[in-house]
Amino acid sequence: MSDEIKKVATRQSYGEALAELGDQYPDLVVLDADLANATKTGIFQKKFPDRHIDCGIAEADMTGIAAGLATCGKIPFISSFAMFASGRNFEQVRNSIGYPHLNVKIGATHAGITVGEDGASHQCMEDLALMRTIPGMTVVCPSDDVETKAAVKAALDMKGPFYMRTSRAATKVINDVPGYIFELGKGILMKEGKDITIIATGIEVGYALEAAESLENDGVSVRVINIHTIKPLDEDIVLKAAEETGKIFTVEEATVIGGLGSAVAELTASRCPTTVHRIGMQDLFGESGTWSGLLEKYRLDGKGIYSQIKELL
Amino acid sequence: MDKKELQLTAVKVRKGIVTAVHAAKAGHPGGSLSAADIFTYLYFKEMNIDPKDPQKPDRDRFVLSKGHTAPGLYSVMANRGYFPVDELTTLRKLGSRLQGHPNMNDVPGIDMSSGSLGQGLSVADGMALAAKLDNKSYRVYCLCGDGELQEGQIWEAAMFAGAKGLDNLCVIVDNNNLQIDGTIEDVCSPYPIDKKFEAFNFHVINIDGNDLDQIEKAFDEAKTVKGKPTCIVAKTVKGKGVSFMENNVSWHGTAPNDEQYAVAMADLDKLEEGLK
Numbered sequence: 001m002s003d004e005i006k007k008v009a010t011r012q013s014y015g016e017a018l019a020e021l022g023d024q025y026p027d028l029v030v031l032d033a034d035l036a037n038a039t040k041t042g043i044f045q046k047k048f049p050d051r052h053i054d055c056g057i058a059e060a061d062m063t064g065i066a067a068g069l070a071t072c073g074k075i076p077f078i079s080s081f082a083m084f085a086s087g088r089n090f091e092q093v094r095n096s097i098g099y100p101h102l103n104v105k106i107g108a109t110h111a112g113i114t115v116g117e118d119g120a121s122h123q124c125m126e127d128l129a130l131m132r133t134i135p136g137m138t139v140v141c142p143s144d145d146v147e148t149k150a151a152v153k154a155a156l157d158m159k160g161p162f163y164m165r166t167s168r169a170a171t172k173v174i175n176d177v178p179g180y181i182f183e184l185g186k187g188i189l190m191k192e193g194k195d196i197t198i199i200a201t202g203i204e205v206g207y208a209l210e211a212a213e214s215l216e217n218d219g220v221s222v223r224v225i226n227i228h229t230i231k232p233l234d235e236d237i238v239l240k241a242a243e244e245t246g247k248i249f250t251v252e253e254a255t256v257i258g259g260l261g262s263a264v265a266e267l268t269a270s271r272c273p274t275t276v277h278r279i280g281m282q283d284l285f286g287e288s289g290t291w292s293g294l295l296e297k298y299r300l301d302g303k304g305i306y307s308q309i310k311e312l313l
Numbered sequence: 314m315d316k317k318e319l320q321l322t323a324v325k326v327r328k329g330i331v332t333a334v335h336a337a338k339a340g341h342p343g344g345s346l347s348a349a350d351i352f353t354y355l356y357f358k359e360m361n362i363d364p365k366d367p368q369k370p371d372r373d374r375f376v377l378s379k380g381h382t383a384p385g386l387y388s389v390m391a392n393r394g395y396f397p398v399d400e401l402t403t404l405r406k407l408g409s410r411l412q413g414h415p416n417m418n419d420v421p422g423i424d425m426s427s428g429s430l431g432q433g434l435s436v437a438d439g440m441a442l443a444a445k446l447d448n449k450s451y452r453v454y455c456l457c458g459d460g461e462l463q464e465g466q467i468w469e470a471a472m473f474a475g476a477k478g479l480d481n482l483c484v485i486v487d488n489n490n491l492q493i494d495g496t497i498e499d500v501c502s503p504y505p506i507d508k509k510f511e512a513f514n515f516h517v518i519n520i521d522g523n524d525l526d527q528i529e530k531a532f533d534e535a536k537t538v539k540g541k542p543t544c545i546v547a548k549t550v551k552g553k554g555v556s557f558m559e560n561n562v563s564w565h566g567t568a569p570n571d572e573q574y575a576v577a578m579a580d581l582d583k584l585e586e587g588l589k
Contacts, residue, residue: 029446050446051446053442055473056469056472056473056476058466058469058472058473060432060435060465060466060469061435061438061466061469061470061472061473062435063435064432064433064434064435064436064438064439064466064470065435065436065438065439065442065470065473066439067425067435067436067439068376068425068435068436068437068438068439068440068441068442068443069439069440069442069443070439071374071417071424071425071436071439071440071443072374072439072440072443072444072447073370073443074443074446076439091429092432092435092466095426095428095429095432096426096429096432096435096436099416099426100416100417100418100425100426101418
């Protein structure tokens, strides 16, 4: 990649957004489980030390503490790696936050395979699927720096449980464009196209755009949609694509079971049946490696998505 | 409210528990009855609450971490005027506000939904922390079961409360010594409970949890403690007040039939008469 393309890890954007919004939202408190440095909430901690609570390595407890704070009018953002912010504490999220529909925000960093060297134990593929099953949970997976910051603000402006996954990988900034608007539950048409549609989420949106460019060079007209909000899903934009282009390819840096691909397939199956190919982690655990090496191996970078779609077309 | 009135109220609360569970043909009478005196003292004397203004911001908070004893909570709340006592017979029925385990969004005055064991103390920590952050003086009470102490999250929460010095938090352990599979020692002993909480930087008070004088003394003492949370280890009798349910684990989660219901209510009538 050339040097002039700006790249920012979305976890960095998350930490910066919290710090930037702290004055405007005096009820915002940030909770960590000994990962403030990695989740980048340390940036908030520096600016608002009294409103940052380190719970120690106890994610289940942190989840409950956040619920208690929320009942008293605070807006807690709890922070950890996606593995521990959605997996370790799944039942606490379901019962202490989801069921009472409390105003707790979950900022999950280090999602997916791009955790890299830490390996499979820390590479959470299941978070989107898990969080999507909780009634009333908003599930967001922003695609870059701009979108992550907008999503944090949107989380603070809405009432109710909210889950956001961010990534460790330096991610190309793609939404730094005039007219960019972030609206929860509204997909974004990134590129018009007639033959097929790629629906991507998170850091895969940038890679999907690269794949689309290669496909265009081969004469395939590709529509690209950014679904930053997996729940509630923007049904209109998905159904319109199904109707107008037919064939859909979903791309996510997560298991293909239960996440974005499933959400799209579930919707189209009943409302506008068309072929939906789900690109992502194919029921596999990851492994150690550089994040870019892993994206290449599991064919989730621009080239990998391109070649997978070519094979499927 | 004097002691006699509190004792009479505790009997009413027990009657409400038995009536609700009988009507529901399901539910958890044993642990509701063991904690009935604690429920009564909290809602009729200890806590700064107002049934007419159940959401008042400076109210004391209560978390029923052992959420299966919802009949106890519902009965004390009904008797305190949060909703009509008659409504207790809708417990667990389709369409009722009185869900099998408490739902804060159904009944105004319930400060937290609960039922999945081990989670309530963390929530109580969060409430106590919120009071600290806002310089508010309200206190937070959390009732746990003794079997519930087997849940690891309880000790995460205890560590947090102790480490952060949440002296506005008071945990009560309903130590009735019985859980579904047997006595708590036989299943997986959490004893010594007091020493464990002490090690987590709690001020610990051991009492007879069915003695209203001792309950009062303990709560008064807890309010004087600075810099650490309090844990009241309340030794109780499971099924207390109903002869055939006392210390009998089979009444953990079983409802009395019509005949048993009559015996139970007669026991409680007798108790009431004795107090008059």
